Amino acid sequence: MKIFHLITIILASLAIVSCSKKKKGDYNLDPKETLRVNITTEPPSLDWNKSTDTTSAQIQDNIMEGLVEYDFSDPDLGLVGAIAKKWSAENDATDWTFELKKNVKWTDGIELTAQHFIDGWQRLLNPLTASEYAYFLYGIKGAREYNQGKIKDFAKVEAKAVDKYTIKVKLVGPQSYFPYLLTHHCTYPIRKEIIEKFGDNWTDPKNIVTNGPFKLKTWDHDKAIVLERNEIYYGEKPKIKNVLAYMIPEMSTAINLFDKGQIDAQLTLPSTELSVLKKREEHLESGILSLYYYGFNVKKKPMDNPLVRKAISLAINRNEVTKMLAGGQIPLTSWVPPGMFGYEAEIGTGFDIEKANKLLDEAGFKDRSKLQTITLGFNTNENHQRIAENVQAQLKKNLGINVELKNEEWKVYLNTLKVDPPHVFRMGWLADYPDPDNFLNLMTSYSDNNHTNWGNKDYDSLIEDAAKELDKGKRKDIYSKAQKILTELDVPVAPVFSSVVHSLVAKRVINFPNNSMNRYQYKRVELK
Amino acid sequence: MINEKQKSIMSGVVFTALLITLLISFFDAQHSMEVFIDHPEWWPPFWNGLLILDGVLVFGTFAWYAISQNLVFFVFKRVVEACLVLLVIATLTFTLLRVMPGGPFDQEKTLPPEVKANIEAKYNLNAPLLEQYKDYIFGILQGDLGESYKYLGRNVSDIITETLPVSFQLGLYALIISFAIGIPLGIFAASKHNTAWDNSAMFMAVSGVSLPSFLVAPIFIIIFAFWLDILPPAFWDGPSHYILPSFILGIRPAAVIARLTRASVLEVIRSDYIRTAKAKGLPQRVVLYRHVLKNSLIPVLTFSGPLVAGILSGSFIIELIFVVPGMGKHLIQSVTNRDYPLILGLTLLFSALLVFANLIVDLLYSYFDPRIKLS
Numbered sequence: 001m002k003i004f005h006l007i008t009i010i011l012a013s014l015a016i017v018s019c020s021k022k023k024k025g026d027y028n029l030d031p032k033e034t035l036r037v038n039i040t041t042e043p044p045s046l047d048w049n050k051s052t053d054t055t056s057a058q059i060q061d062n063i064m065e066g067l068v069e070y071d072f073s074d075p076d077l078g079l080v081g082a083i084a085k086k087w088s089a090e091n092d093a094t095d096w097t098f099e100l101k102k103n104v105k106w107t108d109g110i111e112l113t114a115q116h117f118i119d120g121w122q123r124l125l126n127p128l129t130a131s132e133y134a135y136f137l138y139g140i141k142g143a144r145e146y147n148q149g150k151i152k153d154f155a156k157v158e159a160k161a162v163d164k165y166t167i168k169v170k171l172v173g174p175q176s177y178f179p180y181l182l183t184h185h186c187t188y189p190i191r192k193e194i195i196e197k198f199g200d201n202w203t204d205p206k207n208i209v210t211n212g213p214f215k216l217k218t219w220d221h222d223k224a225i226v227l228e229r230n231e232i233y234y235g236e237k238p239k240i241k242n243v244l245a246y247m248i249p250e251m252s253t254a255i256n257l258f259d260k261g262q263i264d265a266q267l268t269l270p271s272t273e274l275s276v277l278k279k280r281e282e283h284l285e286s287g288i289l290s291l292y293y294y295g296f297n298v299k300k301k302p303m304d305n306p307l308v309r310k311a312i313s314l315a316i317n318r319n320e321v322t323k324m325l326a327g328g329q330i331p332l333t334s335w336v337p338p339g340m341f342g343y344e345a346e347i348g349t350g351f352d353i354e355k356a357n358k359l360l361d362e363a364g365f366k367d368r369s370k371l372q373t374i375t376l377g378f379n380t381n382e383n384h385q386r387i388a389e390n391v392q393a394q395l396k397k398n399l400g401i402n403v404e405l406k407n408e409e410w411k412v413y414l415n416t417l418k419v420d421p422p423h424v425f426r427m428g429w430l431a432d433y434p435d436p437d438n439f440l441n442l443m444t445s446y447s448d449n450n451h452t453n454w455g456n457k458d459y460d461s462l463i464e465d466a467a468k469e470l471d472k473g474k475r476k477d478i479y480s481k482a483q484k485i486l487t488e489l490d491v492p493v494a495p496v497f498s499s500v501v502h503s504l505v506a507k508r509v510i511n512f513p514n515n516s517m518n519r520y521q522y523k524r525v526e527l528k
Numbered sequence: 529m530i531n532e533k534q535k536s537i538m539s540g541v542v543f544t545a546l547l548i549t550l551l552i553s554f555f556d557a558q559h560s561m562e563v564f565i566d567h568p569e570w571w572p573p574f575w576n577g578l579l580i581l582d583g584v585l586v587f588g589t590f591a592w593y594a595i596s597q598n599l600v601f602f603v604f605k606r607v608v609e610a611c612l613v614l615l616v617i618a619t620l621t622f623t624l625l626r627v628m629p630g631g632p633f634d635q636e637k638t639l640p641p642e643v644k645a646n647i648e649a650k651y652n653l654n655a656p657l658l659e660q661y662k663d664y665i666f667g668i669l670q671g672d673l674g675e676s677y678k679y680l681g682r683n684v685s686d687i688i689t690e691t692l693p694v695s696f697q698l699g700l701y702a703l704i705i706s707f708a709i710g711i712p713l714g715i716f717a718a719s720k721h722n723t724a725w726d727n728s729a730m731f732m733a734v735s736g737v738s739l740p741s742f743l744v745a746p747i748f749i750i751i752f753a754f755w756l757d758i759l760p761p762a763f764w765d766g767p768s769h770y771i772l773p774s775f776i777l778g779i780r781p782a783a784v785i786a787r788l789t790r791a792s793v794l795e796v797i798r799s800d801y802i803r804t805a806k807a808k809g810l811p812q813r814v815v816l817y818r819h820v821l822k823n824s825l826i827p828v829l830t831f832s833g834p835l836v837a838g839i840l841s842g843s844f845i846i847e848l849i850f851v852v853p854g855m856g857k858h859l860i861q862s863v864t865n866r867d868y869p870l871i872l873g874l875t876l877l878f879s880a881l882l883v884f885a886n887l888i889v890d891l892l893y894s895y896f897d898p899r900i901k902l903s
Binding site for chain 1: 629864
């Protein structure tokens with residue numbers, strides 16, 4: 001036995017002696033030229049035709065560029081050209097032409113052409129790709145049929161590269177907001193031959209070819225991603241040399257690392273610690289184009305009566321909810337959230353207990369005991385629970401209605417909404433593109449996201465009319481009418497608030513992107 | 529039959545092999561040994577070679593032991609049984625997943641039916657259940673666990689090969705810590721039975737069992753990373769990063785082991801052969817370590833089987849808090865994501881670990897206590 005102990009000790013000392021201290025956690029990057037952010041989790045995929053989540057988008061938006069991008073200096077969130085030099089619409093916003101900038105290079109030196117965009121759109125729509133965002137381009141003539149497999153030949157889809165620098169698109173109908181769809185990563189161009197060559201591994205750092213201000217240098221799964229400045233980027237080159245994106249799921253850990261100076265930006269903060277963190281000078285907040293609402297299942301008694309729905313909406317004091325949450329949320333009665341064209345604060349039912357009680361009496365429930373217990377459903381989450389409890393108490397106090405709460409695990413909850421939604425259910429929406437259409441379309445009778453079972457033909461036709469309208473003033477009027485049907489007349493939904501994101505950004509970071517679309521492009525960031 | 533000398537040679541070999549691997553993994557040689565900085569490409573063959581050598585040594589020793597003790601048939605029978613158990617587990621998990629409400633592609637923004645149809649066609653989810661089951665089982669037999677639904681383009685086996693070694697490493701350190709603390713503490717408490725020492729040792733053990741790691745971890749981080757500033761608060765980048773997570777993960781099993789050891793030692797200490805040992809004048813230390821300890825390890829061994837499987841396959845909370853890129857996170861998140869292939873793959877892996885660990889424990893029973901006969 002002794003001899004083995006001796007061997008062990010010798011080998012152990014050898015192992016220790018041969019080691020020297022050397023850190024690799026920072027990937028040998030110079031912190032002075034590196035922006036270190038936390039993207040929270042492993043991006044499920046960097047394939048921009050296939051990914052659907054915000055984590056992947058945070059990386060894709062820095063390594064790729066599409067035809068157009070948001071102008072975040074514009075309060076209405078207009079568009080500016082990215083790869084597109086200019087674009088125009090004809091025939092009531094049905095035919096679109098995009099003219100591309102010349103001499104834009106991919107990271108391997110090949111010039112970017114219009115065909116690369118068409119290849120990307122073809123791949124997005126190809127049924128074999130099975131992309132969840134294929135429907136983004138359903139507006140293009142023939143696109144839906146191609147995705148359904150009814151058309152086999154992509155040449156029959158009306159999106160064409162007419163020459164090296166021009167794209168022409170014909171839509172099924174007028175869509176004034178079409179260019180907004182092209183800000184989304186699923187519509188970015190691709191290099192078909194690269195994807196064919198490497199298959200599923202084409203997004204590995206050694207294979208991927210991109211066109212954005214940064215390029216993918218390292219992808220250390222479940223740990224971090226390193227981006228490096230793209231020296232042949234066509235636009236103004238980024239001031240910082242690297243972006244180091246850590247994947248730290250636990251917020252308190254990330255804040256610890258922030259306090260230690262190991263990360264520069266933490267993009268979400270725990271709601272329970274907000275009151276303390278908000279006082280820090282590194283704290284930033286930004287309203288995002290989002291909506292938190294309660295929907296009513298209009299097929300379930302007593303929610304089939306619009307008077308009852310309206311009474312409930314009137315009896316919820318949104319200010320009380322947002323005050324309780326204390327996260328800077330904006331109370332909301334209208335359907336279009338603040339920060340977006342079409343937002344009108346005064347639309348919707350205000351808070352009026354007297355009127356609410358009167359409506360409930362009118363609905364035949366003067367004797368409140370006749371009114372059955374109402375089920376309020378939400379997915380299991382601490383914040384949803386707090387909000388639901390608050391609303392439960394308000395409805396008891398203000399209307400004398402008994403509400404029972406029912407929470408379910410997320411996927412189970414989604415299934416419940418599909419099969420048999422409760423009387424009242426929680427739901428939310430985050431803008432895909434900053435146009436009221438994205439929010440109002442949700443409640444059309446044919447929308448898959450409308451779980452209320454409510455449908456109104458007038459409402460549907462208003463939404464279709466607005467999409468055709470190019471005149472901003474007229475569009476606003478139409479949306480105003482539609483919102484009134486939704487939140488004042490039929491009331492299948494009761495909007496509650498619009499969210500705000502809170503982040504901590506180190507003082508040394510200048511021009512950190514902080515916007516209502518949650519798009520994090522780091523090309524303009526500077527470090528002190 | 530095997531004699532005492534051979535036994536100690538065997539344990540020496542296994543011990544040395546494991547220790548060398550452990551030390552190298554602890555000091556993260558890939559990034560710190562001079563020779564590998566100059567030639568990083570030498571690392572994977574070296575490391576894999578070492579692991580294989582280790583595996584051969586450990587398994588070889590077990591095989592030798594099994595053969596010399598006439599246990600070959602026993603082991604063979606257990607392996608066949610294990611395969612059947614795994615098949616039943618695969619079938620049950622497969623069925624339960626399909627019964628569970630909510631599918632992998634359900635999300636806040638409902639997908640148009642044609643998009644959903646394309647996705648289901650791609651993953652063969654539109655095929656009859658029996659056919660899906662058949663494909664899955666044949667896949668496993670060929671070593672293909674399928675592609676994750678969440679991490680597009682990544683195979684379940686890739687995810688396992690990337691994350692399991694990290695969880696394994698963390699688990700191994702935690703295990704060592706838990707045995708290194710638990711057993712001596714148990715013996716100490718038992719030898720000072722019913723004294724203040726015994727009570728305080730058991731108080732420590734009870735605290736270790738009852739304090740949840742999500743509470744202990746932040747406290748340790750505040751103390752060691754902020755107040756004393758001697759250890760990093762997160763990441764898995766080298767020896768200093770290993771200490772906190774391994775220690776916190778090891779506390780609870782250490783406490784359980786301490787209690788088990790104490791109880792078992794107290795029982796053994798009253799037996800006749802211990803009285804004989806004392807009567808012939810052996811010092812207390814020798815009695816404790818040579819006669820009592822070995823005979824009182826059986827309950828600890830029983831506990832070790834599931835413990836090893838559980839701790840090596842990753843800890844959700846510790847990995848989350850310390851940003852350790854291990855497998856524990858996937859065990860939980862794959863279920864929330866309804867990532868069928870990943871759930872199935874991880875369940876099978878966990879079951880295999882459990883079955884295997886129990887088999888080793890059974891073999892160790894007869895090693896530690898020759899009175900136990902396996903057949």
